[in-house]
Amino acid sequence: MMSAIPLQRDRWAFFNSLLEPNGSGGYSFILRMKPLEYKKSHSAIVRAKKMVNTHMLTYAPTQACRACGSSQGELLFSVSGCPVVRCAQCRHVFLDIAHNDGSIEEMYRQYGSTYETVYFEGINAGVEKNIDRFLARCRKYCAAAGPKPQLLDIGCGSGALLNRAQLAGFVCQGIEISAPLADQARQQTGCPVHTCFLADANLPEGSFDVITMYDVIEHLQSPRTDIAKARALLRPGGVLFLLTPNENALPRMIAKACYRLTAHAVSSPLEVLYYAHHLSYFTRASLSRLLLDAGFDIMGIHMQPYDLSRLRLSLLQRAALYMLLPVLMCCPPVQGKIALWARKR
Numbered sequence: 001m002m003s004a005i006p007l008q009r010d011r012w013a014f015f016n017s018l019l020e021p022n023g024s025g026g027y028s029f030i031l032r033m034k035p036l037e038y039k040k041s042h043s044a045i046v047r048a049k050k051m052v053n054t055h056m057l058t059y060a061p062t063q064a065c066r067a068c069g070s071s072q073g074e075l076l077f078s079v080s081g082c083p084v085v086r087c088a089q090c091r092h093v094f095l096d097i098a099h100n101d102g103s104i105e106e107m108y109r110q111y112g113s114t115y116e117t118v119y120f121e122g123i124n125a126g127v128e129k130n131i132d133r134f135l136a137r138c139r140k141y142c143a144a145a146g147p148k149p150q151l152l153d154i155g156c157g158s159g160a161l162l163n164r165a166q167l168a169g170f171v172c173q174g175i176e177i178s179a180p181l182a183d184q185a186r187q188q189t190g191c192p193v194h195t196c197f198l199a200d201a202n203l204p205e206g207s208f209d210v211i212t213m214y215d216v217i218e219h220l221q222s223p224r225t226d227i228a229k230a231r232a233l234l235r236p237g238g239v240l241f242l243l244t245p246n247e248n249a250l251p252r253m254i255a256k257a258c259y260r261l262t263a264h265a266v267s268s269p270l271e272v273l274y275y276a277h278h279l280s281y282f283t284r285a286s287l288s289r290l291l292l293d294a295g296f297d298i299m300g301i302h303m304q305p306y307d308l309s310r311l312r313l314s315l316l317q318r319a320a321l322y323m324l325l326p327v328l329m330c331c332p333p334v335q336g337k338i339a340l341w342a343r344k345r
């Protein structure tokens, strides 16, 4: 007869087999646990889960919460050896990993080519329509700024938003740390594009009517610092616009439920939805909290579905996602993206 947990020492061996050094003196849970010798034993899995949960409750994040600054967090799971943590205070979800300017630059060295070829198709008409809609709202919110509002696009990439903003009458500048993307943006728009981190940008304070961060804030090591810098660059009453993936999106909820319900055996959906470039996973609440703490008034939040037209998917994957769309459209809180406008207090 097979014993559930054969011996005390084997139980600890099993527990330790779920951990691996994370390179910063701590340990990460190994996401895929396939200990065949225990698979047939339900009670072994139950007991192991209890031990894992105990460890999760006492997990001490190495990074402060990127939304509220709290140091208390709960370990949710790991992706590619990197812990994914939920803040005990504001429930913000983030990768518990420390980056510096050098490691961020390294991560984005090839970003322009890999991002577009691996994950997404290029900018298309649907994306431009989305950008136009957001710029129209920005324009409305800064009506007092006159006919030529000054706009700064942080993380401008190859200049898609700058291009549309110029057509909409904005006077534009961009910031982009990827040199090849910044070159493309300059060539395509003729706008000044600063190739540096926001913190190092030599721009006069109080000089912009609108600052946009379109799919950018989730990439930042220190959103609180960068939002404070953006606020300093805005004129009094200036508007900050943010677009970011929604942590409460339905696909993420399904992936996390699969992981929990299978005693951590099914992790591949998490590996698709959580990845190294996205250091933060905001909800409406955690994003609002960050902005309110930084001295902004929230003017509007709009939930929108993922832009499926740009995803590189097989025919089957695309069909499955389009079948999910009606569900997503009926329930805005679980949609894929959060668009938020906030005014400098």
Ligand SMILES: [Zn+2]
Pocket: 065, 066, 067, 068, 069, 070, 087, 088, 089, 090, 091, 092
């Ligand atoms: Zn927090």
